[in-house]
Amino acid sequence: MTDILAIIGDGDEIPDGPRPQGLSDKALLRIFSWLVLLRTFDERAVALQRQGRIGTYPMFWGEEATQAGPLFACDESDWLWPSYRQSAIGILRGLPASTPLLYRRGIGGAHGFWNPRTYRVAPICIPIGTHLPHAVGLAWAARMRGESLASLVWFGDGATSEGDFHEAMNFAAVFKAPVIFFCVNNQWAISTPVSRQTATETIAEKAVAYGMPAVRVDGFDPLACWSATRQALDRARTGGGPFLIEAYCYRLAPHGTADDPSRYRDEAEARRWRALEPVGRTAAYLRRLGVLDDEREEAARLEASEIMARAVEDMEAVERPGPAILFEPVYGSAMPWTLSEGLSSFPAEWVAGGA
Amino acid sequence: MVEGLNLALDQAMAADDRVLVMGEDVARTGGVFRVTAGLLDKYGDDRVIDTPLAEAGIVGTAIGMAVYGLLPVIEIQFDTFVYPGFEQIVVHAARYAWRTRGEVPASIVVRIPFGGGVRAPELHSDSPEALFAHVPGLKVVCPSTPEDARDMLLAAIEHPDPVIFMEPKRIYRAGRQDFPEEPPFDISSADGVTTDYLSKARIARSGHDLALISYGATVPACMEAAERLSSERGVDARVVDLRSLYPLDVDTLVDAATACGRAVVVHEAPRTAGLGAEVSSLIHERAMLDLEAPVGRVTGFDVPFPQFINEDDYIPSVDRILAGCNKVLDW
Numbered sequence: 001m002t003d004i005l006a007i008i009g010d011g012d013e014i015p016d017g018p019r020p021q022g023l024s025d026k027a028l029l030r031i032f033s034w035l036v037l038l039r040t041f042d043e044r045a046v047a048l049q050r051q052g053r054i055g056t057y058p059m060f061w062g063e064e065a066t067q068a069g070p071l072f073a074c075d076e077s078d079w080l081w082p083s084y085r086q087s088a089i090g091i092l093r094g095l096p097a098s099t100p101l102l103y104r105r106g107i108g109g110a111h112g113f114w115n116p117r118t119y120r121v122a123p124i125c126i127p128i129g130t131h132l133p134h135a136v137g138l139a140w141a142a143r144m145r146g147e148s149l150a151s152l153v154w155f156g157d158g159a160t161s162e163g164d165f166h167e168a169m170n171f172a173a174v175f176k177a178p179v180i181f182f183c184v185n186n187q188w189a190i191s192t193p194v195s196r197q198t199a200t201e202t203i204a205e206k207a208v209a210y211g212m213p214a215v216r217v218d219g220f221d222p223l224a225c226w227s228a229t230r231q232a233l234d235r236a237r238t239g240g241g242p243f244l245i246e247a248y249c250y251r252l253a254p255h256g257t258a259d260d261p262s263r264y265r266d267e268a269e270a271r272r273w274r275a276l277e278p279v280g281r282t283a284a285y286l287r288r289l290g291v292l293d294d295e296r297e298e299a300a301r302l303e304a305s306e307i308m309a310r311a312v313e314d315m316e317a318v319e320r321p322g323p324a325i326l327f328e329p330v331y332g333s334a335m336p337w338t339l340s341e342g343l344s345s346f347p348a349e350w351v352a353g354g355a
Numbered sequence: 356m357v358e359g360l361n362l363a364l365d366q367a368m369a370a371d372d373r374v375l376v377m378g379e380d381v382a383r384t385g386g387v388f389r390v391t392a393g394l395l396d397k398y399g400d401d402r403v404i405d406t407p408l409a410e411a412g413i414v415g416t417a418i419g420m421a422v423y424g425l426l427p428v429i430e431i432q433f434d435t436f437v438y439p440g441f442e443q444i445v446v447h448a449a450r451y452a453w454r455t456r457g458e459v460p461a462s463i464v465v466r467i468p469f470g471g472g473v474r475a476p477e478l479h480s481d482s483p484e485a486l487f488a489h490v491p492g493l494k495v496v497c498p499s500t501p502e503d504a505r506d507m508l509l510a511a512i513e514h515p516d517p518v519i520f521m522e523p524k525r526i527y528r529a530g531r532q533d534f535p536e537e538p539p540f541d542i543s544s545a546d547g548v549t550t551d552y553l554s555k556a557r558i559a560r561s562g563h564d565l566a567l568i569s570y571g572a573t574v575p576a577c578m579e580a581a582e583r584l585s586s587e588r589g590v591d592a593r594v595v596d597l598r599s600l601y602p603l604d605v606d607t608l609v610d611a612a613t614a615c616g617r618a619v620v621v622h623e624a625p626r627t628a629g630l631g632a633e634v635s636s637l638i639h640e641r642a643m644l645d646l647e648a649p650v651g652r653v654t655g656f657d658v659p660f661p662q663f664i665n666e667d668d669y670i671p672s673v674d675r676i677l678a679g680c681n682k683v684l685d686w
Contacts, residue, residue, distance in 0.1 A: 115458040123454040127446055133412050137419020144401045167412030174407055330492055332452045332460030332515030333550050336602035
């Protein structure tokens with residue numbers, strides 16, 4: 001189980017694999033445009049944080065393939081369950097890019113959150129791995145109701161140490177829930193290396209104990225991520241149950257904007273891994289295929305920049321909400337007196353909000 | 356009470372096919388307390404589900420089912436077993452509405468048989484309700500009669516928000532009560548009605564000299580204490596059964612304290628930061644000038660629930676309740 005599926009080579013030592021069946025030129029360009037959009041979001045978000053325009057931000061620079069690849073294998077009906085490392089994944093499902101930015105600006109309610117049923121994208125999970133059982137429950141419920149959909153849930157290598165990982169994997173396998181467990185093994189949980197999370201050689205081999213199949217893929221390769229997810233989804237949709245995918249890669253960036261990796265790891269190692277980052281590598285691969293040229297690459301970058309420029313504008317157009325936002329969305333039913341009393345303790349002019 | 360709970364589950368499942376029951380040993384054996392007995396045969400194993408032995412997994416998968424649009428009712432086998440699922444309840448179930456603009460609350464019911472008095476093994480007798488009452492986003496309720504058990508469980512199932520449904524296991528099989536079998540509201544159009552059943556206290560005994568405020572298994576003990584106060588001291592005690600532990604029915608509490616001028620809160624859970632502290636505080640804040648004495652508390656102690664040989668030393672007895680009442684009456 002130590003083999004790693006890869007399709008995109010590095011144009012040098014690693015040869016390209018055969019072009020995947022079922023991906024037209026248009027599809028390949030679409031995946032590329034998703035990678036570019038995610039990269040652009042991430043870089044803009046980091047810049048916004050440095051400028052003090054948003055709060056702490058966990059970047060995903062280098063992990064774009066682990067997001068765009070598996071998502072491209074999904075149907076619109078499939079549900080996505082992001083961790084905080086995939087906080088912008090909703091924008092590939094139609095969520096305004098300003099929404100995840102507003103969330104990072106520290107604004108909740110209707111600005112920073114969304115209705116997950118609208119996009120089939122769950123709220124991002126902040127604690128580690130505790131969203132895995134939700135992904136299982138939803139897919140299991142759908143299966144019981146005869147609806148053909150699957151859950152795709154992302155988590156990191158650190159999450160595999162959590163009890164919720166075990167319980168979710170076990171429930172999914174016992175009830176044959178159509179869930180794709182997508183583990184982004186970037187080898188670092190803040191300062192803790194994967195060797196401190198597990199004594200197994202791979203994450204993938206953990207699947208054996210649950211009675212489910214697993215595969216390892218190059219986490220910098222969007223087509224390998226796509227291909228494995230596609231295979232797992234085909235199986236899940238025909239009643240085969242869950243699947244574990246280990247996307248082996250490296251956390252090229254800090255854990256977040258408040259983290260300094262030079263304190264705990266050899267940055268020369270990170271630089272070596274950086275040569276495998278997915279956006280440049282995918283562009284080079286698509287050029288070798290003759291699918292991408294300067295004009296198309298420029299168009300993808302321009303489109304992403306425009307989306308992000310609008311998103312930043314929309315983010316900044318939102319005024320600081322008044323304190324009503326503390327109270328209004330807490331319950332689905334009418335606000336209990338305890339909350340109304342809290343809300344009414346604010347002077348009316350504060351409740352309205354504003355800058 | 357077990358029959359009332361079973362009836363509620365049966366009626367909810369019959370009327371609303373989104374409702375399902377899941378937990379440890381709930382299907383084939385009908386639950387260790389038989390609350391879910393007979394449901395498997397009636398509704399099948401897609402709606403009455405024996406799960407792996409994993410409380411975080413049970414609560415967590417139920418949340419996912421609720422996001423899908425089902426209405427899962429979870430049974431936690433015994434009170435202390437809920438702790439592995441606590442994270443899922445506090446972080447996720449309680450915040451789902453908040454994290455989805457109020458549009459997708461985690462509509463689950465977590466049934467927890469709780470408390471001592473049944474000679475159970477160690478770690479089967481906790482009263483953790485205050486932990487949940489402290490968590491924004493949850494509703495926490497506790498019936499003390501078979502009819503309330505049926506009505507409140509039906510309401511909890513149809514209620515949009517996550518409900519922690521505390522079941523006082525000591526009175527699971529205490530006394531029978533005749534009540535109309537018909538559901539108290541139309542299950543198929545319960546919107547807005549359910550809150551009434553999950554927010555109002557009940558006057559279990561009327562009186563004007565002393566308010567005895569309690570919930571769950573100590574309500575019958577308070578009723579007995581009230582009868583003895585009447586016969587032994589000529590004191591006419593009002594017994595208030597809270598039913599809703601969050602939110603508290605502040606109007607009924609303040610009315611009782613104002614009318615009686617004296618109040619005692621009784622619960623089995625440990626004293627510090629228990630529900631009694633909140634009840635006492637609310638009354639002092641809102642009815643101070645109508646009080647003849649400070650609000651008293653008769654509670655469990657700040658100790659782990661004892662081994663069962665000593666459980667009667669821990670649980671508030673009628674005598675301890677009477678002593679607490681006398682202290683307030685003689686203040």
